[in-house]
Amino acid sequence: MTPLLEAKQLTKRYGSTIALESVDLKVYEGITGLLGANGAGKSTAIKLFLGLLKPTSGTAEVMGQESFESVEVRACLGYMPEHDCLPSSLSAAEFLTHMAEVSRLPTIHARTRAADVLRHVGLAEERYRALGGYSTGMKQRVKLAQALVHDPTIVLLDEPTAGLDPRGREEMLDLIWRTGKECGISLLLSSHLMGDIEHTCDRIIVLEGGHVMEEGAVSGLTSETQTILIELETKRNEVLGILKGQGIKATVEGSLIVVELEGEEQYDAMRDAIVGAEARLRRLTPRRHTLSEVFQDTAS
Amino acid sequence: MREPSGEVFDLGYQHYNGPREGRARARKALWMNGVRTALGLGRGSRAKILPVMLFIFAMAPAVIMTLIVSVAGSGETLPTHADYYRVISIVLLLFSAIIAPELLCSDKREGVLFLYLVRPLTITDYLAARVLAFFSITFAFICTGQVILFIGFTLAASEPLNYLRDSWLDIPRFLAAGVVIALFTSLLPLAVSSFTTRRAYATAFVIGVFFISAPLVTGILTESGTNTAPPDELPEQRESLGESEPLVGDAAKWYALLDIRQVPTHVSDLIFDEENESQVAKLVNELPTVIPILWYLLLTAGSGFVLWWRYREMRA
Numbered sequence: 001m002t003p004l005l006e007a008k009q010l011t012k013r014y015g016s017t018i019a020l021e022s023v024d025l026k027v028y029e030g031i032t033g034l035l036g037a038n039g040a041g042k043s044t045a046i047k048l049f050l051g052l053l054k055p056t057s058g059t060a061e062v063m064g065q066e067s068f069e070s071v072e073v074r075a076c077l078g079y080m081p082e083h084d085c086l087p088s089s090l091s092a093a094e095f096l097t098h099m100a101e102v103s104r105l106p107t108i109h110a111r112t113r114a115a116d117v118l119r120h121v122g123l124a125e126e127r128y129r130a131l132g133g134y135s136t137g138m139k140q141r142v143k144l145a146q147a148l149v150h151d152p153t154i155v156l157l158d159e160p161t162a163g164l165d166p167r168g169r170e171e172m173l174d175l176i177w178r179t180g181k182e183c184g185i186s187l188l189l190s191s192h193l194m195g196d197i198e199h200t201c202d203r204i205i206v207l208e209g210g211h212v213m214e215e216g217a218v219s220g221l222t223s224e225t226q227t228i229l230i231e232l233e234t235k236r237n238e239v240l241g242i243l244k245g246q247g248i249k250a251t252v253e254g255s256l257i258v259v260e261l262e263g264e265e266q267y268d269a270m271r272d273a274i275v276g277a278e279a280r281l282r283r284l285t286p287r288r289h290t291l292s293e294v295f296q297d298t299a300s
Numbered sequence: 301m302r303e304p305s306g307e308v309f310d311l312g313y314q315h316y317n318g319p320r321e322g323r324a325r326a327r328k329a330l331w332m333n334g335v336r337t338a339l340g341l342g343r344g345s346r347a348k349i350l351p352v353m354l355f356i357f358a359m360a361p362a363v364i365m366t367l368i369v370s371v372a373g374s375g376e377t378l379p380t381h382a383d384y385y386r387v388i389s390i391v392l393l394l395f396s397a398i399i400a401p402e403l404l405c406s407d408k409r410e411g412v413l414f415l416y417l418v419r420p421l422t423i424t425d426y427l428a429a430r431v432l433a434f435f436s437i438t439f440a441f442i443c444t445g446q447v448i449l450f451i452g453f454t455l456a457a458s459e460p461l462n463y464l465r466d467s468w469l470d471i472p473r474f475l476a477a478g479v480v481i482a483l484f485t486s487l488l489p490l491a492v493s494s495f496t497t498r499r500a501y502a503t504a505f506v507i508g509v510f511f512i513s514a515p516l517v518t519g520i521l522t523e524s525g526t527n528t529a530p531p532d533e534l535p536e537q538r539e540s541l542g543e544s545e546p547l548v549g550d551a552a553k554w555y556a557l558l559d560i561r562q563v564p565t566h567v568s569d570l571i572f573d574e575e576n577e578s579q580v581a582k583l584v585n586e587l588p589t590v591i592p593i594l595w596y597l598l599l600t601a602g603s604g605f606v607l608w609w610r611y612r613e614m615r616a
Binding site for chain 2: 050051052071072073074075077079081083084085086087088089090091094098099101102103104105106109113116117120146150151179182183184
């Protein structure tokens, strides 16, 4: 599979400060998360791929072309910046039409496209209001819409949930996920919030101090552990008692029974305990590592 | 009962499979956006006040001059196309100082510039479109004034056809002089705007350069700052009043160039082959003809270079 974005020995220095050093990474189709703390080099990497910054050494390629050198390849890119980027005096419809025209769409197509994309992000009703009167959540949606209006191959999202309340954040992540999965647009999503990446992305690249610390599929990183979680609707304490009576290491965590597995035969013991107590089972599943644990392990 | 005649389907997100044009499409979109921003189109009513005032102030001298020509007797000195530019260039400078910075400052202040930079166009495309947008407006306004004036002069002439035959060369002259004035009044404020995100700072600086340079030069030329009379006039009276001698000679001619406000009108006067009666213009006329032209080119091209150089840094 050909990568959409590829960094080869990519280095960027600001004076004596190293933002990225000899980074090699590839971004393929799908939703990729760029995870890292503040100052890890996420925004610098995105700006290098967009051609906004010139690499100190190495290359940042978009579909095989260096974006700093090639004007044409930028037609395939969409960018949702972290900072404000909306003109307060224009309506969303006029602004999106203009951005589509700047991306070389004929005027009549640009207008249609602006209306379609605003409907996709849930702003069909408010499209003729001046952007200055929009809430933070609505502005984030317009920022995403302008990145999509010319139908790019890949969209780079820099901290798309910044400044949003928990509900707004959830809605934004859902919109991003739908854009990636239902609309088939590849996304590179940068965030310092592990939850954002974990629930949205297929692949993850962890940056730390200008270096790639971890790279791979999210499901691969969050591998299964030797801990079993049992969620019951009834008779939790009775099942816990039976398990302990058989010498199984079982504890309670919230509404769950947590079993430290010591052998395959303990699955049968757990089944028998649940059946014996006539408890109603909701879920019995191995625990997966969270990205938080992966990130902490990588950092340490 | 009426049968339903249609149904609405939500097709969801659709990919775009329509045509994509070349870079000219992007440049045209930026130019049109610049024109709309400068004229306040698609914005609130307050954004339209200044452009409407500029239009009124650009047309008023043309209408007044036409009226003067139509009622004046044959022995009187009549206004000319060059006179119109002398009047309008000052009005234009004032308005360009206020309106032009909005084309660049708001893009930087509101962060829209970054969205343009990641689109398939170069920074030169962006700057050229912005300069051309403001140039188009100023050129259109002042040429409209000149067309009104030309029609007025023609209709007021005793023999309109003879006037047309004798004066048709005024048309290419006022077009060429219009380009000179519109280019100067577009590039200088935009170059200043490249240093700030605040429109007010750029406006204050440009107005300062335009309108402080005039009294400054007059002050230098007369030393006392109160007398602008030519040096050979009434020396005894000046001495008796205790005033110092005005600056004369070669230095005065060069100092006269520092009146930035009159730089484009020196070239305009050369195009119309007319002499300006102002003291500064008389001094500049004593210099070789090529000097005011080179000075104009230096300031205009210099402004263009500064603008390009400032924005070139943004992609690095």
